[in-house]
Amino acid sequence: MKAEARRQAIMEFLMEAGSASVDEIAELFAVSKMTVHRDLDQLETESLLRKVRGGATVQSSSQFESDFVYRARLATDEKRAIAQAAAEHVEPGQSIILDDGSTIAEMARFLLERRPLTLITNNANVMSTMMGIQGLKLISLGGDYNKRFHGFFGLLTEQALDSIRADQAFISTSSVSDGTAFHQDQEIVKTKRAIIAAADTRHLLVDHTKFDKTALHALTGLGEFARVITGAAISDRARSGIEEAGAVLEIARGQAETPL
Structure with a gap:
């Protein structure tokens, strides 16, 4: 799976789950933890999620305003x-x-x-x-x-x-x-x-x-x-x-x- 497609899939997963650990994401997408961290860093740069200790969340983020914002990006x-x-x-x-x-x-x-x-x-x-x-x-x-x-x-x-x-x-x-x-x-x-x-x-x-x-x-x-x-x-x-x-x-x- 290419990086862009994987990042989109990670966001879709987080939209459903609300939050997830790096371990969960790595296991789900069969990639290394380092790859997950790179993906989460990029998605956070785009204001699509918020990294937390050991994982990421789309909850309680002032930047993550709506599904429309996410879909538009x-x-x-x-x-x-x-x-x-x-x-x-x-x-x-x-x-x-x-x-x-x-x-x-x-x-x-x-x-x-x-x-x-x-x-x-x-x-x-x-x-x-x-x-x-x-x-x-x-x-x-x-x-x-x-x-x-x-x-x-x-x-x-x-x-x-x-x-x-x-x-x-x-x-x-x-x-x-x-x-x-x-x-x-x-x-x-x-x-x-x-x-x-x-x-x-x-x-x-x-x-x-x-x-x-x-x-x-x-x-x-x-x-x-x-x-x-x-x-x-x-x-x-x-x-x-x-x-x-x-x-x-x-x-x-x-x-x-x-x-x-």
Whole structure:
């Protein structure tokens, strides 16, 4: 396992466990304690965890503010490539919905080239990035702010979505397996389902690390999406699940350039 992939896996483990010792991490990933210390030093430098005596934690760290912050710092080159590829499916004059995902947040800046647009979102990062831009009508979905996901969710969000109809929606999720998208949070699932129902065409944006994994709640079958966009090769099993669902698999090639 390459260092970047291992560090991502270490963070995912710590997100579930809260904390772990160097010995536990070394045994879990079959690497030396010295390698674990190097990985933890790098992750601490990026403010993703806090080293403690004999291990590391993501608890009680003022730097570790939310899952969104963590997700936004992972696989950034791939996320940008996915975001740029997704933006190419948007036509000027359309109305589109962007959900709470960190990959979706990357997509927002590429939409400047697609104006005029109506942009509907519950993503707080997208709201702050796109506010006041000429040629862009920004509709902010109300609801309860969730610090962990840096977005707005709940009954008010769902009611707002029930009253609109958009041309396209771009949606993310935490895992995909056997033709089904999954997410670990029930409230977020409800909002994402409302987004799916509010758009004529839906696209799923997921980086390659999320395939062949499940989470607590089934979000929807991949047949609800016109295409699944990822940034690297995926397993034959994952590919088959997409094809059998009737969705198009699109792999974004190359490193995206962030527009000014």
